[in-house]
Amino acid sequence: MNKMRVGVIGGGLMGKEVASAFGRWFVLQDFPVQAELVAVCDVQESVREWFRRVPTVKQLTAHASEVFANPEVDVVYIAVPHHLHESLYIEALRAGKDLLAEKPFGIDLAAAIRIREVAKETGRFVRCSSEFPFMPGALRVMDAVKNGGLGRLLEIRSGFHHSSDLDPLKPVNWKRQVKFCGAIGVMGDLGMHTIHVPFRLGYKPTRVYAQLQKIYHERPDGKGGMAPCDTWDNALLHTDVAVDGNDVPARFEMKRLAPGETNSWFIEVFGTDGGVRYNTKEPKTLHLFERGKEQAWKRLELGHQMAFPVITGGIFEVGFPDILLQMWASFAAERAGLLGHRLGCVTPDEAVASHELFAAALLSHETKTVQLVF
Numbered sequence: 096m097n098k099m100r101v102g103v104i105g106g107g108l109m110g111k112e113v114a115s116a117f118g119r120w121f122v123l124q125d126f127p128v129q130a131e132l133v134a135v136c137d138v139q140e141s142v143r144e145w146f147r148r149v150p151t152v153k154q155l156t157a158h159a160s161e162v163f164a165n166p167e168v169d170v171v172y173i174a175v176p177h178h179l180h181e182s183l184y185i186e187a188l189r190a191g192k193d194l195l196a197e198k199p200f201g202i203d204l205a206a207a208i209r210i211r212e213v214a215k216e217t218g219r220f221v222r223c224s225s226e227f228p229f230m231p232g233a234l235r236v237m238d239a240v241k242n243g244g245l246g247r248l249l250e251i252r253s254g255f256h257h258s259s260d261l262d263p264l265k266p267v268n269w270k271r272q273v274k275f276c277g278a279i280g281v282m283g284d285l286g287m288h289t290i291h292v293p294f295r296l297g298y299k300p301t302r303v304y305a306q307l308q309k310i311y312h313e314r315p316d317g318k319g320g321m322a323p324c325d326t327w328d329n330a331l332l333h334t335d336v337a338v339d340g341n342d343v344p345a346r347f348e349m350k351r352l353a354p355g356e357t358n359s360w361f362i363e364v365f366g367t368d369g370g371v372r373y374n375t376k377e378p379k380t381l382h383l384f385e386r387g388k389e390q391a392w393k394r395l396e397l398g399h400q401m402a403f404p405v406i407t408g409g410i411f412e413v414g415f416p417d418i419l420l421q422m423w424a425s426f427a428a429e430r431a432g433l434l435g436h437r438l439g440c441v442t443p444d445e446a447v448a449s450h451e452l453f454a455a456a457l458l459s460h461e462t463k464t465v466q467l468v469f
């Protein structure tokens with residue numbers, strides 16, 4: 096069996112989630128690759144200590160270069176603040192490691208292009224993280240579009256909504272400061288999740304008009320004072336995508352302040368004959384529109400129908416750890432040349448294209464004009 100030995104750089108929120116995916120890799124059925132977390136790097140000692148509970152981890156270090164130099168590591172997953180993406184991704188690739196990058200794949204468009212260049216030059220296998228399309232409902236949306244029958248496309252809407260920033264007393268963190276998160280702000284934070292499925296369906300924006308909002312300009316710094324909070328909080332990107340020679344309106348929504356939305360990822364595609372709508376707020380439910388003699392929205396209850404079969408019962412609910420495992424299975428399968436017809440992770444070209452959209456959105460908002468994207 097193919098083995099994939101992984102090193103994690105950045106053991107924060109996502110580094111730990113990823114460790115949990117490798118800890119239950121054996122639930123994947125007849126999967127051709129065996130994955131193991133063998134090395135972890137984090138600059139914080141308390142974070143490194145946490146990883147002592149993972150028995151397969153043999154290397155714990157504060158220096159990423161030590162993981163990159165480790166011949167026992169095949170793949171690195173790098174989950175650090177955005178201003179560190181470019182230098183660490185490029186160092187990993189030059190050291191000969193394959194890479195599952197985190198979004199937004201560099202702090203800005205120029206960084207994303209440079210990372211893609213090094214990926215090409217080194218020939219390493221590189222993909223970027225985006226796990227929500229592995230929800231069974233999201234996969235069914237893609238099937239519905241690919242199978243046709245929607246008629247002439249009317250509208251596409253895709254988004255990711257959070258709400259905890261509604262609280263003005265929520266302390267600041269690196270995701271809320273431009274120097275660490277990037278000038279694209281919430282688009283860098285939530286945007287990759289929003290574009291993965293539309294881009295994969297061929298819905299690439301040609302024009303964008305963006306509305307960006309900064310709501311709170313400072314937040315508690317956690318030490319009794321206040322700190323600047325200068326990132327864009329909410330972004331609405333009104334775009335045109337060309338489908339079968341027609342311009343179709345597509346709206347991409349990324350919000351940190353959306354009342355009541357804790358982690359709602361959604362996509363809707365409507366046509367004259369059919370439509371499909373899915374939101375992780377109702378994780379089991381797929382809404383399908385059919386226009387026959389009468390018009391009807393059908394509500395379909397889904398179970399645990401994953402792209403990569405697991406031992407979990409077919410009627411059980413799917414959650415975040417399940418889709419993260421699926422995303423990693425997709426990465427491992429594609430890396431081994433065994434993806435077949437299944438969904439692959441975001442490619443470097445798609446990541447660069449997302450940055451092209453976000454850069455155009457910044458300019459659009461600044462100038463209050465429509466901007467060409469590609």
Ligand SMILES: NC(=O)c1ccc[n+]([C@@H]2O[C@H](COP(=O)([O-])OP(=O)(O)OC[C@H]3O[C@@H](n4cnc5c(N)ncnc54)[C@H](O)[C@@H]3O)[C@@H](O)[C@H]2O)c1
Pocket residue numbers: 104105106107108109110136137138139142157159173174175176177179197198199224225226283284
């Ligand atoms: N795919 C998703 O659903 C998802 C969700 C959240 C965040 N992210 C992305 O993951 C990345 C990390 O976000 P997070 O929420 O895990 O952040 P986090 O702040 O929770 O964790 C980042 C970790 O990186 C460590 N770190 C900082 N500099 C380092 C260095 N030079 N070397 C090694 N470790 C270093 C920090 O000590 C911290 O433990 C970001 O790119 C973010 O956009 C993805």
